[in-house]
Amino acid sequence: MTRVLLVDDHPMIGAALEMLLRNTDYELFERARTAAEATKQIPKLKPDLLLLDVHLPDASGLDVLRKLNKSRSKLKVILLTAGMDESQLLAAAELAPEGMVLKTSDPALLLGCMDAVVKGGRWIDPEIAERTRHAEDRAASAPPLTRRERELIELVRQGLRNRDIAAELGVTEGTVKVYLHAIFDKLRVDNRTELALKAAELIRR
Amino acid sequence: MGAFPLQTLVGPQSLFKYQAGRVIALGRVILATLFLIAVWLDPSEPVTSIAGTYALLILYALSAIGIAGATWRNWWLDARLAVPSHAADMAVFTAIVFSSNGTTSPFFLFFVLPLLSAAIRWSWRETALTATALVILYLIAGLLISGTGTFELERFIIRAGNLMILSLLLIWFGIHQHRTNLFFAPGQFDTALAERENPLARALSMAMQVSGATAGALVVGAVGEEPSDGISIVGGVERGFSVEEAIVREAAPEAFLFDVPNDHALTRAPQGRFHFGSAYNLLDVDEARGLGLTSGLVGEVQTSTQHGWLILWDIPELSTDFVDLARELGRSAGVILDRHALFSAIANGAAARTRLTLARDVHDSIVQFLAGAAFRIEALRRAATSGAAISAELDELKRLLLEEQGEVRGFVMALRRDHDIDLSEAVAELRALAERLSQQWSVDCRVTANGHAGSIPIRLQLDLQQLLREAVANAVRHGRADRIEVSLDLHGGQLQLNVADNGTGFGKRKGQAIPEPWSLKERVERANGSMQLVSSPGSTNIHITLPLTGAVA
Numbered sequence: 001m002t003r004v005l006l007v008d009d010h011p012m013i014g015a016a017l018e019m020l021l022r023n024t025d026y027e028l029f030e031r032a033r034t035a036a037e038a039t040k041q042i043p044k045l046k047p048d049l050l051l052l053d054v055h056l057p058d059a060s061g062l063d064v065l066r067k068l069n070k071s072r073s074k075l076k077v078i079l080l081t082a083g084m085d086e087s088q089l090l091a092a093a094e095l096a097p098e099g100m101v102l103k104t105s106d107p108a109l110l111l112g113c114m115d116a117v118v119k120g121g122r123w124i125d126p127e128i129a130e131r132t133r134h135a136e137d138r139a140a141s142a143p144p145l146t147r148r149e150r151e152l153i154e155l156v157r158q159g160l161r162n163r164d165i166a167a168e169l170g171v172t173e174g175t176v177k178v179y180l181h182a183i184f185d186k187l188r189v190d191n192r193t194e195l196a197l198k199a200a201e202l203i204r205r
Numbered sequence: 206m207g208a209f210p211l212q213t214l215v216g217p218q219s220l221f222k223y224q225a226g227r228v229i230a231l232g233r234v235i236l237a238t239l240f241l242i243a244v245w246l247d248p249s250e251p252v253t254s255i256a257g258t259y260a261l262l263i264l265y266a267l268s269a270i271g272i273a274g275a276t277w278r279n280w281w282l283d284a285r286l287a288v289p290s291h292a293a294d295m296a297v298f299t300a301i302v303f304s305s306n307g308t309t310s311p312f313f314l315f316f317v318l319p320l321l322s323a324a325i326r327w328s329w330r331e332t333a334l335t336a337t338a339l340v341i342l343y344l345i346a347g348l349l350i351s352g353t354g355t356f357e358l359e360r361f362i363i364r365a366g367n368l369m370i371l372s373l374l375l376i377w378f379g380i381h382q383h384r385t386n387l388f389f390a391p392g393q394f395d396t397a398l399a400e401r402e403n404p405l406a407r408a409l410s411m412a413m414q415v416s417g418a419t420a421g422a423l424v425v426g427a428v429g430e431e432p433s434d435g436i437s438i439v440g441g442v443e444r445g446f447s448v449e450e451a452i453v454r455e456a457a458p459e460a461f462l463f464d465v466p467n468d469h470a471l472t473r474a475p476q477g478r479f480h481f482g483s484a485y486n487l488l489d490v491d492e493a494r495g496l497g498l499t500s501g502l503v504g505e506v507q508t509s510t511q512h513g514w515l516i517l518w519d520i521p522e523l524s525t526d527f528v529d530l531a532r533e534l535g536r537s538a539g540v541i542l543d544r545h546a547l548f549s550a551i552a553n554g555a556a557a558r559t560r561l562t563l564a565r566d567v568h569d570s571i572v573q574f575l576a577g578a579a580f581r582i583e584a585l586r587r588a589a590t591s592g593a594a595i596s597a598e599l600d601e602l603k604r605l606l607l608e609e610q611g612e613v614r615g616f617v618m619a620l621r622r623d624h625d626i627d628l629s630e631a632v633a634e635l636r637a638l639a640e641r642l643s644q645q646w647s648v649d650c651r652v653t654a655n656g657h658a659g660s661i662p663i664r665l666q667l668d669l670q671q672l673l674r675e676a677v678a679n680a681v682r683h684g685r686a687d688r689i690e691v692s693l694d695l696h697g698g699q700l701q702l703n704v705a706d707n708g709t710g711f712g713k714r715k716g717q718a719i720p721e722p723w724s725l726k727e728r729v730e731r732a733n734g735s736m737q738l739v740s741s742p743g744s745t746n747i748h749i750t751l752p753l754t755g756a757v758a
Binding site (some may be wrong): 010011012013015017019020022023031055057082083103104106107108110191 | 278292429568569572573574576577578579580581582583584587588591593605722724727
C-alpha cells in the first residue's frame with residue numbers, strides 16, 4: 001500500500017480524492033492544508049507519495065517542492081493543480097517533480113500518473129507539457145537576463161527603492177531606471193510590482 | 206445643488222460684493238461731501254483763496270457723484286476712469302488740504318482715500334506709486350507755503366512721516382492680498398458628486414452660483430485640441446451642445462470680461478493694470494450670439510487631460526473685480542473636473558479589483574469544486590463497476606452540487622451589479638440563503654438584522670453569503686447543531702455578523718488547542734476583518750467584524 005499525503009486546502013478535493021483512492025493500492029492517510037503544515041508533516045509522517053497543490057493559502061506549492069529538492073528528499077511528488085501561469089510552468093519544469101496533473105483533466109489520468117510515478121517513472125499531463133513547451137519557446141525567444149539584471153530584480157523583489165538599489169550596485173539612479181526598463185521589456189511587465197511578482201519564479205531558474 | 210450655502214457667499218442683492226470700483230466711487234462722494242460741509246461749518250476755513258476752494262470742492266463733489274452714477278453699473282467705464290479719477294483724487298486732495306490750513310489741516314487724513322483706492326483696486330506696485338506721488342505732492346505743497354505764517358515745520362515733518370508709515374502699511378497689504386486673494390472657498394462646493402451627475406454641470410453650477418450669473422456655459426476638449434463640446438445652463442435649463450468654431454479664440458487671456466454689443470473686452474494680469482480690447486478679437490461672434498452671450502466673463506479651465514473655457518453671462522452685478530473672479534472660477538472648475546476624474550478612476554479601479562477577486566473566487570471555488578466532483582464521479586464509476594452500492598454517495602454528490610449551484614448564482618448576481626447594494630436587499634438575500642441552507646442541512650437557520658439603513662459593497666455581500674454557508678456547514682458537520690441564529694448589524698462603518706448555534710461546540714480536545722474554523726478565519730482575514738469564537742458544549746458563538754471599506758477587493 002502506497003501512503004499518500006495530500007497537500008490541498010479545498011475541502012471538496014480532499015473528500016473526492018479520499019473516495020477516488022478507496023479500494024486502490026493507495027491510502028490517503030493524511031492531509032495538510034497549508035505549505036507550513038506540509039513542511040512540518042513530511043519529515044514526521046514520511047509518506048511514499050506527495051500530492052501537492054500549487055495554490056496554497058500561505059505559499060506556493062512550488063516553494064514546498066523547492067525545499068524538498070534542496071534537502072535532497074527522495075519523496076516522489078505529483079503536482080496537482082487547477083492551473084499555472086507561464087512563470088509557474090517554467091519554474092515547475094525546472095524543479096522537475098515526478099508527476100504533474102491538472103485537476104481539470106480526466107480523473108483517470110491522476111491514477112495513471114500515480115501508477116507511473118510509483119513505478120519510478122515520470123508522468124506529465126499532456127496539456128501541462130504542451131503549455132510548458134510553449135512557455136519555454138517564448139522564454140527562449142526573449143533576450144536572456146544578464147547577471148546584473150538578475151541582481152537588480154532581486155533587489156526590486158526585496159522592496160528597495162531606485163535610490164537604494166543604485167547605492168547597492170554602485171551606479172547612478174538614472175542607470176537603475178535604464179536597467180529596469182530593459183528588464184520590463186524583456187519580461188513583458190509594466191511596473192516593478194508586476195516584475196517582483198513575475199520574477200519570483202523566473203529569477204530562481 | 207440647492208444645498209450650497211450660496212447666500213452666505215454672494216447675495217444677488219449685495220451692493221458691494223466684488224465691487225471695488227463702486228466702493229471707491231462711493232467713498233469719494235462721501236469724503237468730498239464731508240469736506241465741503243466741514244469747510245462750510247468751520248468759519249476759520251479755508252485759510253487761503255476762499256472762493257477758489259469752494260469752487261473746487263463743489264466741482265469735485267459733483268464730479269464724484271457723476272462718476273459714481275456713471276460707473277455704478279458700467280464696468281467698462283469704471284475701468285476706463287480708474288486711473289484718471291485716481292490722479293484727480295490726489296491732485297484735488299493735495300490742493301484742498303493746503304488751502305485749508307496747510308500742514309495743520311484737519312483734513313490731512315483724507316489722503317488715505319487715494320492710498321486705499323490703489324491698494325484695493327490694483328497691486329502693491331500701484332499703491333507704492335500712489336504713495337510716492339502723494340509724498341512728493343505733500344513736500345512740494347509744503348515747500349510752496351513754507352514762507353507763509355501757516356507753515357509749521359515740526360507738524361509738517363510728523364505728518365510726512367505719518368503719510369509714509371501709512372503708505373508702507375498699505376503696500377504691505379497689497380503684497381499680502383496679492384497672495385491670498387481667494388474670493389471664495391472652492392471646498393464649499395466640492396461635495397461628492399451624485400451617481401451619474403455630470404461633472405461639467407457641477408462645475409458650471411458652482412461658477413454660476415458664486416458669480417450670480419443666470420446663464421453660463423462650460424466648453425471643453427482634450428488638451429491640444431479646440432474645446433468643442435460643452436454644457437450650458439440658461440434659465441435653469443441644462444443642455445449639452447457642440448460648436449463648430451471655438452467660442453473663445455486660442456489667443457484669449459486666462460480671464461476677461463466681455464461686452465458683445467459694444468465690442469468691449471477687459472482683462473488684466475492678476476491684480477495688475479487693466480488692458481482694454483475688442484470682444485470680437487477674443488470671441489467668435491457667431492458662436493457667441495448663437496449661445497445668446499451679451500456681456501459677462503470668461504475664465505480658462507485646465508485639467509490634467511482637458512482644456513476649455515468657462516463662460517458666464519447675465520450677471521446682474523458684473524464689475525471689474527470679476528476679472529480676477531473669472532480666473533479663480535476657471536481654476537476651481539478645473540479642480541472639480543480633475544477631482545471627478547480622480548474619483549472615477551478610483552471607483553473604476555475598485556470595480557476592476559472586485560471583478561478580479563470574483564474571478565479568483567470562481568477559480569478557487571467553482572473550478573476546484575467541479576474538479577472534485579469529477580474525481581468523485583470517477584470514484585463512483587469505479588465503485589459501480591465493481592458492484593459496490595453507490596446511492597448514498599450519489600445523494601451526497603447531488604447535495605453538494607445543489608449547494609454549489611447557490612454559490613454560482615451568488616457569483617453571477619454579484620458580477621451583474623456595478624454598485625453597492627442596500628443593506629435591506631443584502632439581508633433579504635441572506636434570509637433566502639438561510640432558508641435554502643435550512644432545507645439542505647435539515648436545521649433551523651434564521652437571519653435577523655438591526656436596522657436596514659445603509660449599503661454595503663458587493664464584495665462584502667458575497668463574503669457574507671459564503672461565511673453563512675461555511676458557518677452552517679461547520680455547525681452541522683462538527684457541532685451537530687440543529688438551530689443556528691445569525692444576526693447582522695451595520696454600525697460605525699463596520700458590519701457585525703454574529704452566528705450562534707446550539708451544537709457541541711469547538712471544545713478543546715485532549716492535548717490539542719481549540720480547533721479554529723479554518724475556512725471562516727481565512728475569508729474574514731481576506732476581508733481585513735476580525736473574528737472571535739466563544740464555544741462551550743451546547744453553545745457556540747462566532748462574532749465577525751468586517752470593515753465596509755479597506756477590504757482586500
